[in-house]
Amino acid sequence: MKKFLNDPVNFVDEMLEGIYRAHPQVTFVAEDKRCMVTANPKTGKVGIATGGGSGHLPLFLGYVGDGMLDGAAVGGVFQSPSSEQMYQVTKAIDQGAGVLYIYGNYSGDIINFDMAAELADLDGIEVKQCVGNDDVASSKVGEEHKRRGVAGIYFVYKTAGAAAAEGLSLDEVHRVAEKARLRTRTMGVALSSCVVPEIGHATFSIGEDEMEIGMGIHGEPGISRKKLGTADAVIDEMMERIFVEQDYKSGDEVAVLINGLGGTPLEELYILFRRVAQLLEGRGIIAKHVWVGEFATSMEMAGASVSILHLDAELDRLVAAPANTPFFKHFSA
Amino acid sequence: MDAIKASDLIDLFDAWRQLFAEQREFLIALDGKVGDSDLGITMSKSFAAAAEAVAAEGEAAGIAKLLRTAGATMARTAPSTMGTLTATGFLRASKAVDTATSLGTAEMAAFWAAYRNGIAERGKAKVGDKTIVDVLDPAARMLEEQAAAGASLPVALAAAAATAEEALEKTKTMVAQHGKAAAFQEKTIGLQDAGATVGVLLLKKLSDFASA
Numbered sequence: 087m088k089k090f091l092n093d094p095v096n097f098v099d100e101m102l103e104g105i106y107r108a109h110p111q112v113t114f115v116a117e118d119k120r121c122m123v124t125a126n127p128k129t130g131k132v133g134i135a136t137g138g139g140s141g142h143l144p145l146f147l148g149y150v151g152d153g154m155l156d157g158a159a160v161g162g163v164f165q166s167p168s169s170e171q172m173y174q175v176t177k178a179i180d181q182g183a184g185v186l187y188i189y190g191n192y193s194g195d196i197i198n199f200d201m202a203a204e205l206a207d208l209d210g211i212e213v214k215q216c217v218g219n220d221d222v223a224s225s226k227v228g229e230e231h232k233r234r235g236v237a238g239i240y241f242v243y244k245t246a247g248a249a250a251a252e253g254l255s256l257d258e259v260h261r262v263a264e265k266a267r268l269r270t271r272t273m274g275v276a277l278s279s280c281v282v283p284e285i286g287h288a289t290f291s292i293g294e295d296e297m298e299i300g301m302g303i304h305g306e307p308g309i310s311r312k313k314l315g316t317a318d319a320v321i322d323e324m325m326e327r328i329f330v331e332q333d334y335k336s337g338d339e340v341a342v343l344i345n346g347l348g349g350t351p352l353e354e355l356y357i358l359f360r361r362v363a364q365l366l367e368g369r370g371i372i373a374k375h376v377w378v379g380e381f382a383t384s385m386e387m388a389g390a391s392v393s394i395l396h397l398d399a400e401l402d403r404l405v406a407a408p409a410n411t412p413f414f415k416h417f418s419a
Numbered sequence: 420m421d422a423i424k425a426s427d428l429i430d431l432f433d434a435w436r437q438l439f440a441e442q443r444e445f446l447i448a449l450d451g452k453v454g455d456s457d458l459g460i461t462m463s464k465s466f467a468a469a470a471e472a473v474a475a476e477g478e479a480a481g482i483a484k485l486l487r488t489a490g491a492t493m494a495r496t497a498p499s500t501m502g503t504l505t506a507t508g509f510l511r512a513s514k515a516v517d518t519a520t521s522l523g524t525a526e527m528a529a530f531w532a533a534y535r536n537g538i539a540e541r542g543k544a545k546v547g548d549k550t551i552v553d554v555l556d557p558a559a560r561m562l563e564e565q566a567a568a569g570a571s572l573p574v575a576l577a578a579a580a581a582t583a584e585e586a587l588e589k590t591k592t593m594v595a596q597h598g599k600a601a602a603f604q605e606k607t608i609g610l611q612d613a614g615a616t617v618g619v620l621l622l623k624k625l626s627d628f629a630s631a
Contacts, residue, residue: 169503170495194500200541201494201503204510208487 087286089386094283098140098162105147109412112150116174120167122147123157123178132250132259133157133179134186136243137172138195139164141282142303144413145239145382146189151411154247155188163282163385164304166194169201176206176213184212184256188242188263190235191219214256216263218242220272220393222327223300223309236303237345237382238270238393241405244416248407266401271331273324274391276301277314278349280384299323303347303384317354321361324392329369332396336370341395341405344378349388352379358390375405420629421572422521425478428485429470431628436470438624439463450613453600457499458613465497465505482522486513500598501614504538504551511537524575528562531579535559542597549593549600549607551614558583558622573630580626583619590615 092100102119106112113125136146137159147158157175159167176185187203189195196217203213218235225232246263254262276298279288289305292298297320300308314320334340344359346352355378366373374397382391395401409416423431439446439462446459469489476488490509493502515533519526535555544550558579565575588611595607598614 168495173495197500197503197541201507204507205491205494208491208510 087281087283089281089283091283094286097283098160101140101143102160105412111410112147112412115178116171118171118174120160121157121171121174121178122150122160123175124150124152124155126152127156127179127181128251130181130183131156131253132183132186132256133176133181134188134243134247134250134259135159135172135175135179136188136239137161137167137175137199138189138192139166139304141280141385142382144380145237148413149240149243149247149411151409151414153251153407153409153416154243154411154414163284166192166198169198169205172199172202173205176202176211177209180206180211184214186246186250186256186259186263187213187215188239188246189215189217190239191217191231191233192235212256214260216242216246216260216267218267220267220270221300221302222271222273222331224302224306227331234302234306236272236274236393237343237391238272238395240343240345240377240381241270241341241393241395242266244407244409245401245404247409248404251407252404262400262404265398266395266404269332269396269398269401270393271328272391272393273299273327274301274303274308274347274389275299275320275324276305276308276347276384276387276389278386278388280305280348280387282385297389301389303382303387305384305387317357318361321358321365321392325362325365328392328394329365332394334369334371334396337372338370339372339374339397339402340366341375341397341401342366342373342377343381343391343393343395344376345382345391345393346380347387347389347391348380348383349386350390355379355390358392362392374402420631422523422526423482423572423629424521425480425482425485427628428482428522429473429478431625432466432470432473432485432489434624434628435621436466438620439466442620446613446616449611449616452610452613453595453603453607454613455599458501458617461497461499461502462505462617465493465502468492468496469509482519483513483517486510486516500542501551501617504542504614505617507537507541508534522572524562524570524572525566527572527575528559528566531555531559531562544597547593548596549590549612549615550597551612551618553590553593553612554583554586554615554618554622557586558618573626576622576626576629580619580622583622587611587615587619 220238450458493506
């Protein structure tokens, strides 16, 4: 392991301390740094909270800010935050208009978010939930409820966050989130392992010349492990699995997210996007909005994922709306 | 006693607190066979916090409010799965006996049916999955039968506790489907489920308490 650390036990809390010192637009509640909220709350707005394990920056807390999320609870590396932490965030961000939870489909997160929602209900705070499950590789068609949430949750944050900023009701913001969730698909590929600081060695081993298609963002097994192909061949295989899942017609518009998993250079991500653009063009699909960078990582894992959001007029407007968070800035065109 | 009043409920939580303090090491060892050994810690911590919270709140709060305080306190103090599940049970029981001024056999049946439903729903467990639901379900059914037959509270709870103990024995033949134990699959056969053991301990102590 080659990492910048003090005591590995303090990895998460020292990371958080750095973030609070760098970005005064976020703060924390309940005297717990792991309960992040925006320092710039909007009166009367539907609150949006997320949460999950640490080790995925900019996910989750990097999206707390204007036009995106109002709060995030984070746990240890790859560990769920507690229901108490989620509840504290919920209480802090409720403006009387209710709170929407947007998080990934992992059993620990579900149980704790459900519990937090029940505690909030006792306080009279209405909570709705949207559980991201965009990872095509993690279960087959017909069993989408078993799929994990990965980088595509960014599109749900972006559209629901913009809807809440427009002043829509909790029901409406929830409807938008669900629509974005159902129209987003992600495929990932890993080239090397992540290292959890407190464990100190690779989570899994993979050969120098191998890749694993469909691996999860905590190193969950993927669909196939084989010799690493060319960038174009890798994208061709990944995009085929995405295309079959949605009814794309010539002239349809999409938003594209090319996400680096932490250990892959931006240059390579653009090489991957080049091929994605060619394939979309070949089908007459218009890449209306494109993001290339790190949005949901897995420590130092080398690899990438491609997320495609099938747009309609409403999602097109919302995905393009301005946002300003410590890790994500977007300006209206 | 014929019914558990608010003041008794505070004493009951204290009895449960003592029970899980005594059973801490036993539960750690039991859970350690196929889990992560934190069950004894979770239970002793969460019941200690709940007992303290209901005592601080006092009997004037009434049955439903005390149960709600116990559940909410547990949810906050014990972030592990089993703590969240038992917390859910008490929160749902609180709603089920919302207007009750004391818990007789009928209210106790409603209490445990809600407790079982809450845990099954939150943990997404069904009967046969080798969890606490496997003892709560037959115990709740027994309480409903006893209530229908007009049994007194001590008789009904004794029957429910006995049913739960028999049901715990049956979990030895089951294969774990949930939590860390699920990874052990066939190796869990022959072992009684740790969560189900918690359910039996809870019900037996309740039965003893009502008979005293």
